[in-house]
Amino acid sequence: MTKITTLGFDADDTLWHNERVFRLTEDRFAELLADYTEKAHLSERLLAAERRNVLHYGYGVKGFTLSMIETAIEVTDRQVPADVIAEILEAGRDMMRHPVEPLPHVEETLKAVKKNYKLVLITKGDLFDQERKVTASGLDVYFDVIEIVSEKTDDTYRTLFSRHGTGATEALMIGNSLKSDIVPALDAGAFGAHVSYDVTWALEEADEPRGHERFYRLDNIGKVPQLLARLS
Template sequence: MPLTTLGFDADDTLWHNETVFHLTEERFAQLLAAYADKDHLKERLLAAERRNLRHYGYGIKGFVLSMIETALEVTEGKAPGAVISEILEAGRDMMTHPVEPLPHVAGTLTALKDDYRLVLITKGDLFDQERKVAESGLADCFDAIEIVSEKSAETYKTLFSRHGTGPEEALMTGNSVKSDILPALEAGSIGVHVPYAITWGLEQAEAPSAHDRFHRLDHIGKLPELLTRLGQNGMWS
């Protein structure tokens, strides 16, 4: 089958994201240092995020609400108003943090956009994701941009059929094995994992190294070379 469509994750694949959350977690730990040690606080926060995903979804707003909930838990409901105010301010800082594309991204997208349909597939808060796409300067590289609430095999089947020629003729590139690779492989696509320095606890999963449609790259700049190699090896005509 020909390869017609390339899907790309956004956060931590095209631009930095998790580092912003990590820095905010450090700020949060300092705020509550008198009530809980850093490691314990991190565990409580991750547990709150896990509980709240079905209520708030992914993104900064849910993260801020989980921080407030955790602060109330560890202080037994006595968190000072100043602490809550500082958490809210940290959230506002995150929502206005500059969008910094990762190395090799712009050049890679430019090199590929004339030969394939490029589709940006990201999950999270609609308002914030739209802001980051606009500020990244990369929007014009894509034939379609989809912001979804969750990434599943059905998500990829639907989007690669809507914007391409089906999941079997598509490739998905992303930093999250759990969200970008495993469901794309299940849908029948090729999955290309490009690891980021930090992985959120709720996105951790074991890479399917033995899968014949799974590949890992050190950085996204190696994607054109991988596509050429796969074509030469007869993976598609």
């Protein structure tokens, strides 16, 4: 018999839509720079900038906006018009004003598991924007603890599940990112349930830990109660 006392939930693209907002903004960015470069090349340059900048600006809209500006300067050989920079900044502000739309099955799942488990929301990114999304989602009422971290590592999960539960070995982490939500949680000794989203940011891609005895793949988040029943 497996004892699980604590459930960790990722936020972006696990509880609500997020990546598709970035994709829509990237399309808008490509339109602004269409006179200077092709969309495919622009996407490559933008991803390279994001990869460099995540170490300096962290994750989220602000870092993405700065990466778009940096990329615009590079692909135009420093000739990007001021009005294009203004449009990029406005696109970033629009992202931070975008409505938060919970994914299917999320609220009923949180309701179903709350009475028997401690629920911890573990999300990474810009503090201001993540707090906004948590509140706007209306899902904050289901969580005992909300943790916004700069990065998700095995030490992150080991620390948080010890602080807010009975340790990582008695915790299940649920999320859409293999790289951030599942692999480091497994390395910390927790169980991991991967709930895929239809699009994944390139910097969040990782190989599936097939064969790991604590790894599970779910069709949707609504299957979490069934998984917990199996494990108990």
